[in-house]
Amino acid sequence: MAAARTKCTSIKWESLPPMPTKRTFSSATIVNNQLYVIGGCDKDGKPLDTVESLNLTKKKKWQRLLNLSCSRAQPAVVTVGNKIIVIGGVSADQSPLDNVDAYDVEKKTWTALKSLEEKLMGVVTCVHNNNVIVIGGMKLNTEPSEKCRVYDIDKNLWLTLPDMPTARYAAFAHLKGDKLYVFGGRQGKSACTVVEMLDLAEKPTPKWVKLADIPHARVFPSYTVTETHIYSYGGLQQQPKEFVDTFEAYDIEKGEWSTLENMPSKHGDFAGGVVGGMVIASGGLGPQQKPFQDTSVFNPSSGAWEIGPECPAGRSSATTLMHDGKLYVIGGFSPTGLTAEIFILKPA
Template sequence: MAVPAAHEFHWQNLARLSSGRVYHSLAEVGGQLYMLGGCDATGRATTCMELYCPEVDQWVSLPPMPTARAGAAVAVLGKQLLVVGGVGKEQHPLKAVEVYNTEEGKWRKRSSLREELMGLAITVKDGRAFAVGGMGADLLPRSVLQQYDLRKDVWALLPPMPTPRYDASICLQGSKIYVAGGRQCKRLVKAFEVFDMDSRTWSSLPSMPCKRSYSGVLWDNTGRLCWLGGLRQGGIHQSSKFTKNVSIFDTNQGSWLKSEETVSMKTKRADFVAAIVRGRMVVAGGLGHQPSVLDTVEAFHPEKRKWESLAPMATPRCSASSIMIRDRLLVVGGVNQIPSSAHEILYVKEEEVV
């Protein structure tokens, strides 16, 4: 199927949040969008939970989380939302674990983590959640890999990662969990490792080409990791710089593509939204060398092998949360000097918009 042309992508403003929000978590259950926690305009973590109702274009308040938190790891286990760790009201990591049953509309406290952790990465396989890394209350990174069984309400430790880190990017491909990048305190990590669930062993892959943070990270349907833009860490006496570089790892070849095989984005940016929409990599908003937050959007055309400009977002912002639901990209909240209440959807015009 041919990918859409640039002019076929359109933005639509949807119902704004009741207040500005950043570092909130988004999850989809049965095609419905849930928003959990985050920081409000005062910078404090909230217990807020809301459901977006497209039929009436409204956000509806749901029972609040038992624990206020921002930056929580959220996993979907059937009809239930598992909420793990994050940062609490006192700006400290949390070990609280809670489950929301979307059919009953009720929260339940579950077995806590062994210690307080923020910056966890989480994925789901065969009805079980796998949480990787994190930063503890001592501000040091962790190498822990833990598995959660919802039915038994038990956390089990699996073999730890070779490289401790938090804020890593992870992806499940078959029976393997790939873990790329992340941070160790203020230092960025180039390590790229994979956990094989069948053999219960970790392997090291070729390190990422450069250290960078606030990148866009995508996995395409061919099993390639695409690392887009971000902030490149400078040397001892050098400042960090925004980049438009694109690095791609091919899991089939087990190597990073050479730089001449990739195509850089049009604009240097970091802390932006990234998604694959109808076969095209899309990046939106973020921060660049300009003094203000970006509203620009571009998409990569795989046949033409070039990035093309799309219509801009109505509300420029960085640190926005995003999610793909039914081939549509929803961008919720973020920051534009203060936390934003904007909620926009990117869709292809040939479709009917809700």
């Protein structure tokens, strides 16, 4: 008989006022304590051009801002100074986009920037020395891209870094100092297990280095990061096609993977992050195909999963955002359909 799991009391949920617009597959960021929710899809799966914001200090009333230049779902979003940069995404006809736009949070205006060299969806991004790095993506012909591009915001100019050895889209990227790590992703319908690293400080030209592969192949896993480890957990394996409870950790210093105690249930599409030093898996979908409320908490100190506080409502396909040690769970699907609700998991 398995030992009873410990109850985690160091974290708690808070509810924010719901968005004016119900949506899923949106993108979000926080600038100057203002939450911005950008694009996404409506209940019919149609991409939106809607942009809304909420002051997180007052937490009272949402503002409808100027629309995006075009409807788009799941664009990549990064913040550089007082500008929100929105890159690519899925268009109204379900094809990739090359649009790049900047929203000035002080002037409250949009500016069209130099577009990508090709239309892409499923890119991943990070910011290095105030430049935006755009990695991989799915091309218009559905092939994965190996390109690694850099956008110089001051010069409105796209530059290139060396191509990744492994083309992919929907990967996970983590920048630690000058080292850019790219984990997994997809190549068509297949899961990619490759991990590669580019040291941006390497002179004269950085070179990609192949690291240890992710031990178990699956699509739609969640990734989250601490100072020492990158965790890969849950998702959907392809043979046989089912959700998994796999939980793996990559030791950044040692360059090694370890397989840890399985998650308490097999699922994917959940909200993941690190709150109060604990690794979080909240909501998501399992074999029952219905969003659930459970929050599981992995304690790195004990190496065991604990029972966290239930999310106020079942949730899947939510937009998730880590900011200031808090996990934001935005929109997505509840058991009754598309929702505009927003919850925050934070230290108690």
